[in-house]
Amino acid sequence: MPVNKIVASFDEAVADIQDGAVIMVGGFGTVVSMPSCLLEALDRKGVKNLTTVSNSSGFGADVWRMQGAKFPEDMDILVRNGRIKKAIVSAPVSAMYVNNFEKLLRAGKVEIEMVPQGTLAERVRAAKAGIGGFYVPVGIGTVIEEGKEKKVIDGREYLLELPIKADFALIHAYKGDRWGNLIYRGTSRTFNPTMAGAARVTIAEVDEIVELGELDPEAIVTPGVYVDRVVARPRECPAP
Amino acid sequence: MPVNKIVASFDEAVADIQDGAVIMVGGFGTVVSMPSCLLEALDRKGVKNLTTVSNSSGFGADVWRMQGAKFPEDMDILVRNGRIKKAIVSAPVSAMYVNNFEKLLRAGKVEIEMVPQGTLAERVRAAKAGIGGFYVPVGIGTVIEEGKEKKVIDGREYLLELPIKADFALIHAYKGDRWGNLIYRGTSRTFNPTMAGAARVTIAEVDEIVELGELDPEAIVTPGVYVDRVVARPRECPAP
Amino acid sequence: MSSEIPKKERLDRQIMALRVAKEFKDGNVVNLGIGIPGLAANFVPAGREVIFHSENGVLGYGEITLPGEGDLDLVNAGGQTVKRAPGMCFFSHDESFSIVRGGHLDISVMGAYQVSEKGDLANYMVPERQVGTIGGAMDLAFGAKKLIIVMNHTTKEGDYRIVKKCHYHLTAPKCVDLIITDIAVIEVTKKGLVLKEVAPGWTPEDVQKLTEPKLIVAPHCREIELM
Amino acid sequence: MSSEIPKKERLDRQIMALRVAKEFKDGNVVNLGIGIPGLAANFVPAGREVIFHSENGVLGYGEITLPGEGDLDLVNAGGQTVKRAPGMCFFSHDESFSIVRGGHLDISVMGAYQVSEKGDLANYMVPERQVGTIGGAMDLAFGAKKLIIVMNHTTKEGDYRIVKKCHYHLTAPKCVDLIITDIAVIEVTKKGLVLKEVAPGWTPEDVQKLTEPKLIVAPHCREIELM
Numbered sequence: 001m002p003v004n005k006i007v008a009s010f011d012e013a014v015a016d017i018q019d020g021a022v023i024m025v026g027g028f029g030t031v032v033s034m035p036s037c038l039l040e041a042l043d044r045k046g047v048k049n050l051t052t053v054s055n056s057s058g059f060g061a062d063v064w065r066m067q068g069a070k071f072p073e074d075m076d077i078l079v080r081n082g083r084i085k086k087a088i089v090s091a092p093v094s095a096m097y098v099n100n101f102e103k104l105l106r107a108g109k110v111e112i113e114m115v116p117q118g119t120l121a122e123r124v125r126a127a128k129a130g131i132g133g134f135y136v137p138v139g140i141g142t143v144i145e146e147g148k149e150k151k152v153i154d155g156r157e158y159l160l161e162l163p164i165k166a167d168f169a170l171i172h173a174y175k176g177d178r179w180g181n182l183i184y185r186g187t188s189r190t191f192n193p194t195m196a197g198a199a200r201v202t203i204a205e206v207d208e209i210v211e212l213g214e215l216d217p218e219a220i221v222t223p224g225v226y227v228d229r230v231v232a233r234p235r236e237c238p239a240p
Numbered sequence: 241m242p243v244n245k246i247v248a249s250f251d252e253a254v255a256d257i258q259d260g261a262v263i264m265v266g267g268f269g270t271v272v273s274m275p276s277c278l279l280e281a282l283d284r285k286g287v288k289n290l291t292t293v294s295n296s297s298g299f300g301a302d303v304w305r306m307q308g309a310k311f312p313e314d315m316d317i318l319v320r321n322g323r324i325k326k327a328i329v330s331a332p333v334s335a336m337y338v339n340n341f342e343k344l345l346r347a348g349k350v351e352i353e354m355v356p357q358g359t360l361a362e363r364v365r366a367a368k369a370g371i372g373g374f375y376v377p378v379g380i381g382t383v384i385e386e387g388k389e390k391k392v393i394d395g396r397e398y399l400l401e402l403p404i405k406a407d408f409a410l411i412h413a414y415k416g417d418r419w420g421n422l423i424y425r426g427t428s429r430t431f432n433p434t435m436a437g438a439a440r441v442t443i444a445e446v447d448e449i450v451e452l453g454e455l456d457p458e459a460i461v462t463p464g465v466y467v468d469r470v471v472a473r474p475r476e477c478p479a480p
Numbered sequence: 481m482s483s484e485i486p487k488k489e490r491l492d493r494q495i496m497a498l499r500v501a502k503e504f505k506d507g508n509v510v511n512l513g514i515g516i517p518g519l520a521a522n523f524v525p526a527g528r529e530v531i532f533h534s535e536n537g538v539l540g541y542g543e544i545t546l547p548g549e550g551d552l553d554l555v556n557a558g559g560q561t562v563k564r565a566p567g568m569c570f571f572s573h574d575e576s577f578s579i580v581r582g583g584h585l586d587i588s589v590m591g592a593y594q595v596s597e598k599g600d601l602a603n604y605m606v607p608e609r610q611v612g613t614i615g616g617a618m619d620l621a622f623g624a625k626k627l628i629i630v631m632n633h634t635t636k637e638g639d640y641r642i643v644k645k646c647h648y649h650l651t652a653p654k655c656v657d658l659i660i661t662d663i664a665v666i667e668v669t670k671k672g673l674v675l676k677e678v679a680p681g682w683t684p685e686d687v688q689k690l691t692e693p694k695l696i697v698a699p700h701c702r703e704i705e706l707m
Numbered sequence: 708m709s710s711e712i713p714k715k716e717r718l719d720r721q722i723m724a725l726r727v728a729k730e731f732k733d734g735n736v737v738n739l740g741i742g743i744p745g746l747a748a749n750f751v752p753a754g755r756e757v758i759f760h761s762e763n764g765v766l767g768y769g770e771i772t773l774p775g776e777g778d779l780d781l782v783n784a785g786g787q788t789v790k791r792a793p794g795m796c797f798f799s800h801d802e803s804f805s806i807v808r809g810g811h812l813d814i815s816v817m818g819a820y821q822v823s824e825k826g827d828l829a830n831y832m833v834p835e836r837q838v839g840t841i842g843g844a845m846d847l848a849f850g851a852k853k854l855i856i857v858m859n860h861t862t863k864e865g866d867y868r869i870v871k872k873c874h875y876h877l878t879a880p881k882c883v884d885l886i887i888t889d890i891a892v893i894e895v896t897k898k899g900l901v902l903k904e905v906a907p908g909w910t911p912e913d914v915q916k917l918t919e920p921k922l923i924v925a926p927h928c929r930e931i932e933l934m
Binding site for chain 4: 028029030032033055067069090091092093094095098102105106114115116117118119121122124125136137138139140141142143144184185186187188189190191192193194221
């Protein structure tokens with residue numbers, strides 16, 4: 001049987017995500033880099049007590065709709081609907097305004113583990129690459145070092161950082177094929193290829209599904225081996 | 241002034257490599273993946289007591305000439321001319337025949353640190369990425385664990401592996417531009433992008449130099465920031 | 481040294497590779513070592529889609545080409561030129577071993593000098609030469625979900641290769657899942673080595689004579705199915 | 708609190724950004740933070756080629772576009788759309804921070820709440836809100852070869868921002884190399900803070916009044932060169 005990782009709908013793609021799951025969500029700050037339709041489907045499913053791993057905590061669909069985004073949901077959909085128990089995150093709040101995550105945080109309704117962005121990326125990669133832990137200088141002399149093992153290597157002080165293991169990674173790519181090979185577009189690459197393969201199950205939301213062999217083998221960013229499911233965004237705007 | 245990392249000749253590219261330097265050499269097993277002209281130039285320079293970091297220790301130019309290789313030198317040119325003091329290497333000898341490296345090894349004329357291939361790649365990457373050390377399960381219960389710190393993380397035993405820091409990385413790419421952006425061709429990618437940026441100075445031997453902007457930004461494998469010098473192979477066969 | 485070696489016909493390299501390939505399930509990502517393992521690529525059961533990984537940075541490559549006919553920039557880890565195939569992709573060495581070490585390979589197939597009853601593997605140090613090449617073998621042995629060893633059941637001199645304890649340098653301890661030899665198929669389990677299949681004409685008793693540790697004969701032990 | 712604040716004119720954001728850009732040498736790879744640092748991209752001295760890195764995975768991007776005119780898949784870390792430019796390339800987040808942590812950036816420019824006389828940096832915890840965003844600031848502060856801080860010399864209330872000891876959460880200790888403010892340019896050295904330039908109309912004494920630690924006035928301390 002030909003390998004076929006393509007699933008028909010977003011609801012089907014997230015059907016086995018249960019309450020309490022650890023979920024990685026790809027992308028960076030702007031919504032175009034994020035798996036918006038997967039986030040919507042996950043929210044529709046009504047899961048609770050998620051631990052999320054993401055760069056940011058969301059601005060909210062309204063902000064992105066104003067900018068004309070076709071698929072406007074970011075992490076905020078999980079935040080505002082109370083689906084998150086704990087967030088492992090690099091950029092949780094905004095200097096510019098108070099987002100919903102900050103409100104929950106102040107109200108003591110969500111736990112947070114704030115991680116420097118590069119360390120977050122490396123901890124995610126470590127999970128994918130079978131690395132048991134690694135040492136970085138980043139965080140020495142700051143609150144980040146609290147509770148962590150320190151080690152001097154070659155005269156410099158380092159902190160031990162551990163892999164972040166997750167049940168599901170929800171990512172967004174530009175194009176994908178039935179083997180799960182993926183390419184991205186511009187700066188919407190970010191955490192998406194880093195998270196691909198870092199969770200037990202990786203689900204990729206793509207703008208377009210192409211035939212096997214259409215993607216240039218020299219330009220494929222995520223080898224299909226890291227991807228378990230591929231689901232395409234609708235060509236037309238969904239009804240509001 | 242426009243950034244220009246292109247140097248005119250192989251001799252110029254390796255002019256500052258001194259006796260006793262630590263040198264990474266990209267590629268895998270077949271000569272087409274290797275920086276053959278840089279190796280020739282380095283040999284011509286007559287350096288001694290090198291520590292080399294490479295996947296293999298070479299088959300020798302004769303083997304590759306028989307296969308019609310236009311640029312036939314591999315690691316063997318440094319081996320047979322006695323330029324290596326110590327080799328950090330994954331695949332030093334061949335099951336099929338006795339190479340020159342094995343002869344030196346048996347004669348006690350070269351030191352060796354044999355490293356599992358994936359650990360070698362990761363140690364090289366660690367140097368590039370500012371990682372002070374990392375834990376892998378690979379090597380537990382084997383000779384590889386000798387003298388290394390062990391640690392149990394999440395119930396599994398790991399070995400601490402350290403970055404390999406080098407003075408120069410000699411790599412081979414398919415095309416490069418004046419910023420040092422590189423693309424590779426097929427399976428000749430291997431250790432080349434891994435080593436790019438892992439040494440103090442990275443020198444890339446390319447089949448072709450192209451204008452800035454000619455390489456597809458989505459398909460560039462090695463960002464120019466990792467590369468210090470780019471030198472092109474001659475279009476015509478050099479005189480034998 | 482095993483006494484009284486049965487003089488029955490053994491499977492050849494091609495047939496061993498064919499038996500290896502029967503282990504490949506639809507969609508499996510498989511790394512094939514040099515030698516007999518590499519031949520298994522030619523025997524993928526009809527209708528199954530298997531994706532081959534090679535540690536030099538390629539997934540999804542096609543058949544091995546005839547010598548001299550391939551593109552030298554498209555080789556497997558053994559240096560054989562292979563064909564382009566739809567879905568193929570290339571990556572760096574660190575990424576390649578992120579795939580290996582990270583547990584993303586379904587199956588790794590390699591040769592061995594010795595396998596112990598606990599599944600310890602010794603396959604990198606050439607015994608008679610006291611030198612060796614680790615290459616990717618350790619990472620593969622530690623990382624693959626399932627490790628299949630394919631080898632002759634005994635040495636040329638008739639010595640055991642399936643042993644109580646390896647006396648060569650270990651590639652990895654307790655890593656082998658299945659041993660396919662020229663006379664048998666043996667599964668490594670927590671209870672010990674389970675003999676599941678024998679070559680045509682061979683009995684479990686014959687195989688035991690050429691195997692140092694005690695074999696557990698599977699209730700449904702049968703002749704190796706080759707078609 | 709600094710007593711007796713001089714009421715002289717201070718540099719505006721654009722001019723501060725212009726002064727920052729004078730630090731960029733030919734071929735430098737530079738990461739610009741959000742705000743004033745980002746503006747520096749517009750003031751690269753004529754004839755110099757500077758390569759900008761943004762932590763969301765891009766090197767060598769072009770100018771910031773007018774709002775609404777850009778490609779949303781081509782943004783800097785602040786979410787502003789930027790132009791395509793020859794030599795640009797994209798990469799993943801782990802690769803992006805391999806560049807940062809690995810010491811491949813020549814210069815990182817960011818804002819701050821406080822900088823200490825030892826070069827300690829506090830710039831992630833919004834003081835009045837007791838929440839903050841670390842983002843890429845820590846990695847950049849630890850990783851860049853040269854860290855330039857650009858900020859107003861004092862708070863809106865007139866409090867010191869260049870202090871003996873930061874009382875906000877640290878982003879990184881001993882990391883700042885150069886401080887460019889709306890009234891001065893100060894280098895962080897092992898001997899202490901060296902005042903190298905003052906804004907037009909300001910004296911070293913004026914700047915000292917607004918600076919908690921004792922400044923060492925450079926022998927050649929001069930007016931900030933703006934053209």
